[in-house]
Every structure is written in structure tokens, then in C-alpha cells.
Amino acid sequence: MNDLRRPFPLGPRGRLLVAFAFAGALSYWFLGLSLSGLLPARGAGDQLGAFFGAALHPAVDYEASWVPEGAPPFLSNVGRAMLETLLLAAAAMSFAILLSIPLALWTSTSFWQRQSRGAAGIARKSKLGRALLPFVRLVIACMRSVHELLWAVVLLAAFGDHHFLAVLAIAIPFAGTLAKVYSEMLDEAPTDSSEALAEAGLAPGFCFALGRLPRALPDMTAYTFYRFECAVRSSAVMGFFGFPTIGYYLKLSYENLYYREVWTWLYALIVLVLVFEAWSARLRRRWVAR
Amino acid sequence: MSRVEEIRRLRREAPRSRFLRWSGVALGALVVASWSDTERWPFALFRGQRVHNLERFLERELVPYPLRNGDRGPADLFGWARDLFAAKGGEATLSTLAISALAILLAAACAWTLGPLAARNLSTARPAEDLQGKPESRAWRAVRGATFALFVALRALPEYILAYLLVALLGPGHAWPAVLALGVHNAGILGRLSAESVENLEPAPLQALRTSGARRSDLIVAAVWPLSINRWLTYFFYRFETCVRESTALGMLGIASLGYWISDAQANHYYDEVFFFVGLSGLIVVVADFASARARRSLREGDKLR
Numbered sequence: 001m002n003d004l005r006r007p008f009p010l011g012p013r014g015r016l017l018v019a020f021a022f023a024g025a026l027s028y029w030f031l032g033l034s035l036s037g038l039l040p041a042r043g044a045g046d047q048l049g050a051f052f053g054a055a056l057h058p059a060v061d062y063e064a065s066w067v068p069e070g071a072p073p074f075l076s077n078v079g080r081a082m083l084e085t086l087l088l089a090a091a092a093m094s095f096a097i098l099l100s101i102p103l104a105l106w107t108s109t110s111f112w113q114r115q116s117r118g119a120a121g122i123a124r125k126s127k128l129g130r131a132l133l134p135f136v137r138l139v140i141a142c143m144r145s146v147h148e149l150l151w152a153v154v155l156l157a158a159f160g161d162h163h164f165l166a167v168l169a170i171a172i173p174f175a176g177t178l179a180k181v182y183s184e185m186l187d188e189a190p191t192d193s194s195e196a197l198a199e200a201g202l203a204p205g206f207c208f209a210l211g212r213l214p215r216a217l218p219d220m221t222a223y224t225f226y227r228f229e230c231a232v233r234s235s236a237v238m239g240f241f242g243f244p245t246i247g248y249y250l251k252l253s254y255e256n257l258y259y260r261e262v263w264t265w266l267y268a269l270i271v272l273v274l275v276f277e278a279w280s281a282r283l284r285r286r287w288v289a290r
Numbered sequence: 291m292s293r294v295e296e297i298r299r300l301r302r303e304a305p306r307s308r309f310l311r312w313s314g315v316a317l318g319a320l321v322v323a324s325w326s327d328t329e330r331w332p333f334a335l336f337r338g339q340r341v342h343n344l345e346r347f348l349e350r351e352l353v354p355y356p357l358r359n360g361d362r363g364p365a366d367l368f369g370w371a372r373d374l375f376a377a378k379g380g381e382a383t384l385s386t387l388a389i390s391a392l393a394i395l396l397a398a399a400c401a402w403t404l405g406p407l408a409a410r411n412l413s414t415a416r417p418a419e420d421l422q423g424k425p426e427s428r429a430w431r432a433v434r435g436a437t438f439a440l441f442v443a444l445r446a447l448p449e450y451i452l453a454y455l456l457v458a459l460l461g462p463g464h465a466w467p468a469v470l471a472l473g474v475h476n477a478g479i480l481g482r483l484s485a486e487s488v489e490n491l492e493p494a495p496l497q498a499l500r501t502s503g504a505r506r507s508d509l510i511v512a513a514v515w516p517l518s519i520n521r522w523l524t525y526f527f528y529r530f531e532t533c534v535r536e537s538t539a540l541g542m543l544g545i546a547s548l549g550y551w552i553s554d555a556q557a558n559h560y561y562d563e564v565f566f567f568v569g570l571s572g573l574i575v576v577v578a579d580f581a582s583a584r585a586r587r588s589l590r591e592g593d594k595l596r
Binding site for chain 1: 307309310313317320321323324325327329330331332334335340343344347348351352384385387388389391392395398442443446447448450451454455458459460461462464465466469516519523535536538539542546549552553556561564565568571572573575576579
């Protein structure tokens with residue numbers, strides 16, 4: 001029956017595949033790509049060999065022939081940069097969480113709900129809250145949709161160099177994302193406990209804080225850890241804008257063609273990311289499936 | 291037992307984990323250490339010369355060029371925006387979208403073919419069967435471990451750093467570094483997610499096929515792909531949206547996306563143009579976000595692809 005009705009000899013999955021192939025071909029054509037672009041650039045063939053050859057021999061000491069008197073050992077620099085990367089991520093995340101909490105509460109429906117006896121979930125928002133809601137949503141969308149590096153460009157142009165700007169550049173988009181996800185999680189949390197509390201006669205604020213919030217908290221914590229992981233990566237990349245994280249030293253070594261140092265920095269970043277990923281995965285497992 | 295004692299008993303018997311507690315301590319210490327560095331405190335931003343710089347930035351540099359001298363109006367502003375869009379913004383917008391589309395398609399092709407190899411229920415000597423405590427084959431465990439490690443390695447480095455390395459190795463002036471960087475990183479992410487969703491498939495359909503004589507490849511083509519495609523597509527659209535966001539920034543490495551014009555305008559100190567292109571990038575991310583949310587919602591609501 002199905003086959004007789006089909007105007008097109010492909011099922012929905014087949015059509016999807018065709019659409020994907022078409023989109024891919026269109027993009028390929030628009031970008032003017034060619035497969036020869038995948039070969040190393042002219043004159044970079046030797047460089048390519050040198051670069052990947054260095055992967056097995058990461059530097060444990062400066063590669064430069066002359067190092068100023070009193071410079072700290074190379075590996076202590078690596079440790080410092082790893083710590084600095086973590087610290088920037090921690091500062092940015094703590095600031096982002098702080099920013100996101102009011103935004104998340106404001107945009108979640110459940111925060112404004114008054115749970116009356118019997119009829120749970122009748123939304124009665126305060127007038128001001130409702131009037132400003134689209135505006136707050138817009139602010140969150142703006143925070144979220146501009147990339148942290150673009151925030152860094154704008155902030156550095158506005159204020160000049162300052163360490164807080166790296167924190168802010170990461171914290172703004174991360175706060176937007178956290179606010180959106182937190183508010184969705186609050187709205188999707190099971191309502192049974194808050195309904196029970198409303199039944200017992202508790203004020204709506206308490207129903208939310210003691211009934212709704214604890215049910216969403218495990219998911220919120222798990223997601224926060226996932227974002228922390230992302231913040232570590234972003235913090236490393238911030239180094240490209242002159243902040244003393246791993247990216248800064250990576251760029252420096254790469255520009256000087258010290259490939260063995262480059263690989264040390266890459267391995268340092270990979271170790272940092274993997275340790276953090278393993279830690280956060282274990283924490284999330286404990287938290288969500290307890 | 292009185293109620294107070296009851297509560298005390300419950301508190302005493304609540305599950306506790308040393309791992310969780312020490313993790314909390316470590317995180318707290320990190321946050322305290324990060325803010326104990328006074329160089330990170332924001333207060334200096336609003337003192338001395340910086341205030342003048344900020345004022346100049348907001349009152350002059352950020353103001354769109356035609357509005358600066360006060361003798362022209364919003365009509366000129368529209369013309370300015372239109373000219374910028376026609377000369378640079380339009381093509382860069384399309385490039386940004388094309389880079390993300392190609393990258394996510396490459397990532398999905400890689401993840402959807404290799405993903406099942408990292409799934410615990412398929413990547414065994416007897417796929418989809420209950421092992422009942424029998425030792426599993428070493429070869430298949432190695433295959434699974436290798437695929438898993440590959441996904442971890444692919445996603446370990448951030449896209450921006452991958453693209454930075456690739457620009458030097460593949461040469462500037464084309465979009466391959468951005469496409470490959472985004473593709474590689476997202477292949478690692480989509481790969482892990484698709485392997486997890488294969489592990490969470492209901493075993494019954496797979497077992498039914500097994501008992502009627504299907505091989506592993508039959509299982510993948512006839513059951514795993516059709517059963518997982520909805521879930522995989524929601525991941526696909528979710529990552530597409532982050533790809534668009536990321537590829538706007540990758541342009542700052544000299545690749546023809548919106549970021550290219552942002553760094554170009556920044557180098558010339560045309561901060562009104564920086565603002566315009568940053569706004570444009572925000573806009574296309576919002577649009578991609580909206581489209582992806584729509585697509586994911588329609589995938590969740592009906593199983594249209596079965």
C-alpha cells in the first residue's frame with residue numbers, strides 16, 4: 001500500500017540521505033574547495049614531516065638555543081600554564097553560574113507558577129515579570145549566540161587589556177547557555193513533590209524551593225560539570241588573545257617553529273582535558289544515577 | 291521514635307561518598323584560588339584612563355560611521371548596513387553556514403559508521419546476545435577500545451587550536467582547515483553520543499534478527515541505523531548549531547567566515563564594523579539555533595523517519 005502511494009521511489013530516510021548529500025555538495029561547491037587543498041601547502045611538505053615527527057619527542061626543556069638567565073625551567077612553565085588554564089576556567093564558571101541563576105529563574109515558567117490546591121500549575125505571573133520576560137529572553141539569546149572569542153574581541157576593544165576580561169568573555173556566553181538549560185530543566189522536573197507541598201499548604205515560594213528545585217538539581221549539576229569541561233577548553237584558547245593560558249604558549253612555540261615544544265603544550269592540554277572529562281564523567285554518573 | 295530522632299537517623303543513613311566530598315572541596319579550592327588573584331578583580335576596569343577609553347569607545351568608535359558627525363540620519367545607517375552586507379557580510383554568512391554544514395556532515399558520516407563499533411552490545415563476538423558471564427573475545431574488546439579511544443582523541447583538542455595548526459600545514463586561503471577542525475572535533479563528540487545511544491537500544495529487535503540468522507553487518511543496516519536515526523539526528527542538529535557558532539570565530543584565523551571580517555575590521559580599528567559583524571554572527575547563530583530546535587522538536591514528537 002505504501003509503495004503505491006509513494007510519488008518518489010525513496011522512503012523518508014532515503015530522502016534525508018539525498019538531502020544531506022545535496023547540502024554537502026552545495027557547501028563544497030560554494031566554498032570552492034578541491035581535494036588538492038587537503039595536501040600540504042607548497043613548501044610545507046618538509047614542515048609537515050617535521051611537525052608530526054616531533055610528536056614522539058615532545059620537549060622537556062626549552063628548544064631555543066639561548067634562554068635568558070634566571071628563566072624558570074620549561075616544565076615548570078608548563079605546570080603554571082596548566083594551572084592558569086584551570087583557574088581561568090574556574091573563575092569564568094563561578095561567575096557564569098552567579099549570572100545565570102537570576103536569568104534562569106526569571107525565564108522558567110515554574111518559578112512564577114502558583115500551585116493552588118487541586119489545580120496545580122496555573123500560571124499567574126507578576127505583571128512586571130511578565131512584561132520584561134521577552135526582553136530577558138532576548139538578553140539571554142544575545143549572550144549565548146556570540147562566541148566567547150568574539151566577546152573577547154569586543155571587550156578588549158572596549159576596555160584594553162585586563163585579566164577580568166578573559167573571565168567575562170567566557171562567562172557571558174556560558175551564563176546564557178546555563179540560564180537557558182537551567183530554566184528548561186526546572187520546567188521539566190517532576191512536579192509531584194511540589195504538588196504535595198502545595199497540598200500541605202506551603203507558600204508557592206517554598207513549593208518551588210523545596211519541591212521543584214531539588215528534583216532538577218542533579219541534572220543541573222551534571223550539566224554544570226559538562227560546561228566546566230567546555231570552559232577548560234575555552235580558557236586554553238583564550239591564550240591566543242594574550243592571556244597566560246596554554247594557548248598563549250602554544251602559539252608562541254608554533255610561531256618560532258619549536259615543534260617539540262608545541263607537542264608538549266598539546267599533550268599538556270590533552271591531559272588537562274582528559275583528566276577533567278574523566279572526573280566530570282564520574283561525578284555525573286554518581287549524581288544522576290544515584 | 292520521636293520525629294526528631296527519625297530525622298536524625300535518616301540524615302545519618304543518607305548515602306555519602308568520599309569521592310563527591312573531595313570533588314566538592316577541590317572545586318571550591320579552585321574557585322577560591324582563581325579569585326584570590328587580585329589581577330582578576332574587575333574594579334580596576336572602571337578607574338583612571340580606562341574610563342576615558344571606554345567613553346571614547348562607546349560614544350565614538352562604536353557608533354556606526356554615518357551617524358558619527360550628527361548630520362546624517364537613520365536612512366544612511368540603513369545604507370551603511372546594506373553596503374557592508376553586500377560587500378562582505380552576505381558571502382561570509384553563507385560561507386559560515388557552508389563550513390558548518392560540510393563539517394557536521396563529515397562528522398556524522400564518520401560517527402554513524404564507526405559509532406556502533408564502540409557500543410558494548412554490538413562490538414562483541416556475539417552481537418546483541420546476553421553473554422551470561424562468558425568471557426568476551428579479546429579481539430572485539432580491542433576493536434571497541436580502539437574506537438572509543440579514537441573518539442576521545444578526536445574531541446580532546448578544541449576546534450580553534452586544531453584549525454590554527456591546520457592553517458599552517460594546509461596553507462591559508464581556503465576553508466579546509468575550518469571544515470576539518472570542526473569535523474574532527476564533532477566526529478569525536480557525535481561518535482561517543484551515537485555509541486551510547488546504540489548501547490541504550492532495546493535488545494529485543496536486535497535479538498530477533500540475530501535468531502533469524504542476521505550477521506553483525508545486517509544488524510547494523512537493518513536494525514541499528516533505523517532504530518537510532520531519530521536520536522542521532524537530534525544530536526546532529528544540536529551539534530550543527532554549535533558548529534555555526536564556532537565557525538564564526540574560526541574566521542579570525544584567516545578563513546573566509548564572518549570572523550575574517552571581524553578581525554579585519556579590528557585590525558583597521560573600525561569598531562563599528564566589528565560590532566556589525568559580531569551582531570550578524572549572533573543573528574545567524576540565533577537562526578541556526580531556532581531551526582535546529584524546530585527540527586529536534588519535530589523529531590521528538592513524531593517518529594517520522596521510521
